[in-house]
Amino acid sequence: MLRYLASRIFQGFLVLFALYTITFFLVKAMPGDPFTGEKNIPEDVKRNMREQSGLNDPLFVQYLNYPKEVLLEGSFNYSIKKKRPVVEIIVQAFPASLALGVSALIFSVMLAIPIGVLSALRKNSWIDYSGMAVAMVGICVPSFVIGPLLQIGIATRVPMLKIAGWDSPVDIVLPAITLGLATAAYLARLTRGGMLEILSQDYIRTARAKGLSTGRIMIVHALRGGLIPSVAFIGPAFATLISGSFIVESIFQVPGMGQHFVNAIIDRDEFLVLGLALFYGLLVVVMNLVADLLVGFLNPRVRIAELDA
């Protein structure tokens, strides 16, 4: 187990380093630099500012410097445009994105698992068809259509809810629904598929033959196996919910990380782009690992196969 964990963590580092390498050279390949847009700064001042930020060093030196600073000093450098440490910006913006991601995930799990289980139980009934049709809607109607529709349809009618903003805890409801709907749709389909496969297994028939109630069979016997595909999906999905919330954040004016990322790219704010990309990558790596551990916990066969590998 420990060896498995260690090798996964090592792999995670490799992934992050690859991500760093790709992002670094792509950022360097972007036309212009952080000071190109500043029309009011004289050319020689710009030159000094580049010098100070280390942007004049040879490319390879810059490429090695950043990880050195990250690993040895724990410093993710400064945002050149905002003149604040990258870490500070992330720490300030992350809670909003995290809260949004977590509530979207909770919403989609609470919506999708019951729909998926019911659809599988009543396969090819109207419950199944309508459940899966709703899921298709969740996949096909993008968040930037659903969001505005919720704003006009619900936020203008319900006094407690605002069209946009991030002041009271209630403000999280609409963005979380908008963000979670697509995840809920995939999750419902996966849960249905997983449950259908489990329900055709011999041990479920045995449980039925023993005269157990459907509820008991579902909760005690079927869910554990049937939820495996969903759990495997939730890990990466959670990371996507946090890193993919650019659009929902901009619709509902949530002060999260999405705005920073898009602006940082427009501004060519190199260190902020690198920091955010690495942070997103870290999220994905960690969530994948957590999901795999959970799947191993639910399904001993996977666990053994991985330990052997």
Place this chain on the structure above:
Amino acid sequence: MSRVKLNHITEDDLIEGTSLGRDAWLRLRKNRIAMISLWLLAVIVTLCFVAAWFCKDPNTINLTNKFAPPSADHWLGTDQLGRDLFSRILYGGQISMLVGFVATAVTLLIGISYGAVSGYAGGRPDALMMRIVDTLYAIPFLVLVIILKVVIAGLVADLAGWTVENLGWNKEFVFRFANIIPLFVAIGALGWLTLARITRAQVLSIKNQEFVEAARSLGLSNRRILFRHVVPNTVGTAIVYATLTIPSFILYEASLSYLGMGVEAPNSSWGILIKEGANFLETQPSLLIIPGLVFSVTLFSLNFLGDGLRDALDPKASKD
């Protein structure tokens, strides 16, 4: 004796053999949702790529006729600048679908070649190549697409400027294209991972079959065996998977355009129409709802058709 008998067989007695493609088509025809999707798509594609040529210019501004309701002149009304919404939707659809189709073609090209080489080579090269895919998998897609798009846009803009200056190409035309190419490439260049895995798995199961051995004993080169004999047998599965990636790429394009990192004026796409429509939600909700509806119906049909195709071509594949 038997020969005499044969002569008596009429055409009615023959059972017609069914080819793989015909078999699949028959199965697909029985799938009602897939057929409805196919027709819907045919209508949308025809409207966007054929009917659009006979429509009004989508960029003609008429400030005296803003937010007009539907009329005989403007079938779906006009937008905040008095432009005809109907033709804007059709022209926007051209770009959205082009991105979906071309980016998918790019992923097919990269994914199939990569997966095929990896699977056929086997051993160390295979392990290394698949590790690279695993690594890329763990990288947040949208983040990289945005950065890559900006990089390619810079290169393409330089190239476009060069063609206008030195080759005398039509400036407006060149820059319209220069604006959408980065999207094809950025999405396509990062979307091929799953396809590579699928193709690799296929190649692994094919490469030890007799016909490959036969080809080898004829002394064909590895490259010829791989691309003439092995790869053609994997293309079917890959294309079925690719139909399912088209809607997701269209969605990516719309998301990027929505964030202001996608298509730029005078080009427009469904994502841009939706983004603009959202600004006038309270005064004129149809500017959001109509493009949103067309967009969603298209994604809907592509998804159902893709599912249907997969079931039709590969009846054994699990229907989730």
